[in-house]
Amino acid sequence: MFAQCADPAQLEGFAWLMCYLTSGKHMLFYASFGTVLLLLAVTAPMALLFGFLGAMASRSRLFALRWLGKIYTSMVRGVPDVIFFLFVPIALDQGFEWLRHQALCDGDAPVRQGNDFIVCAAAKLPLSTAAPWVHELYGLFLAVIAFSVVFGAFAANVLYGAMQAVPRAQLETAEAYGMSPRQVTRRVLVPQMWSYAIPGLSNLWMILLKATPLLFLLGVEDIVYWARELGGAKTSAFSYPHPDWRLYYFLGILVFYLLMTWVSERLIARVTRRLSSGQATMAGEALRKGAA
């Protein structure tokens, strides 16, 4: 990276450490923190969307749709999320490849042959000729879907509860004004539910934050992957030999997460304050009195 780092064997002490920490692999390690943040940035809105759809489906008047919503919202209660994280990406991958197999491959060789899952070369996802970054991006894409599905179910639970918590009288008043069901939902229910949803959603954010290291299980080169890779003992065959330092790398990751939690708690406290203003709740009343 830097000119003075050309021959690490000559370096000692602080200079060695500086060169060590700025080596190419370490840059990838730092970039993987970005991967985590990217996952959070994409997953959170996606999960919220899935959750909203799930909650609306559970409130639907159509029997089939309601049951679909109920099953979706209750699936995460009984089953550990890590099972979904292992299941969803591989199931999706095989699903996509199967669809492409049906469309792109001629001949009707079955996809499952004994213990193998075989599709023709044209149906592979991503194509075996694709660049490595395409494979990585595809892996991350599957991970995002898996996270969104699981946390969408959690969010659906929270949002459903929040919709139920909006006072019945509010909705009845809106109906009395002659609003259609859709208008009631859009103008009264949705704007009001957020203040009831915030405690649950902030909890969910914390759970999501603490689920991000599970990316490692999905084969994404995330911070856990790099911590294990870089921290493992390096013999003198490497340019920067060192004993087993994984403990220190994991301590670094721990500090990263503690920091994220701490910042999140601060932000959530602010948003809660914001959303409770003007609400007919105890928090809103306290704010009103404080201002007067």
Next chain:
Amino acid sequence: MSCAQTISDYALRSIGFGERLLPRSDFTLCQQFTLIGSGLIWNLYFAILALSIGFFLANALAVAKASRNPWLRKPAEGFIFLFRGSPLFIQFFLAYEALVLLPRAGIEIFGITIATSWLTKAWAGALIVLVLNTTAYSAQIFYGALMSVPKGDIEAADAYGLTGWNKFRRVVWPTMMRLAWPAYTNEAIFLFHATALVYFSGFPAFQQRGDSLYYASYFADKTFNPFVAYPIVAGYFILFTLLLISLFAMVNRRLNRHLPGARKRLKYRPQLIR
């Protein structure tokens, strides 16, 4: 090979009894059900021990956090923040790496050598992490409940002349449990589900003795078919989660037995508070 034969070979495989080799090809449904069920022994072992040890520690920690003495309160707050603020997955890795660094030969204290190698095994190392983790989460729940014990209850206890330990044991603690119980049920479910992480987080599965998810992923990897093994393990977890909920509901009924309306079946509403 008949199913009964498979069951007798593999039902206790996860704790080291029965057939040594795992099936390698021609996987039958019976094999998958049996082995994954066998792995469930470890999930139950971790969940039951961690919850029952963590419960007592959490009570102590909650009281420490509510204490006015900063020498008690600050460490309790720090401990809770540390374990609630970081992912369990990272805690497992960190604990494993730290325990591996302990000297192999054991530590000598006052001339007695204390063996350390057992700490790196999942049954001990992962259990310690799970206990500390659930202690922190439960302590936060109990602390919240302790703070919401009605003022009137305490005044009534004072009026009866109850003080100190007697007041805590007879008045404060039962109310605290009653208030905390729904959230604590939720925490127990989360912890039970978290036991599925153990064998994916650094702790090696000695002689392929793993938990249910370990075997499920073994089958899914070998057959390239996630649609059989994972639903089986999910089914097992749903079954035992329902069992856990009904057990906790029984305790809840007992805690609320003096209140009007307690006869009614209490509906479990997941709070998603962890």
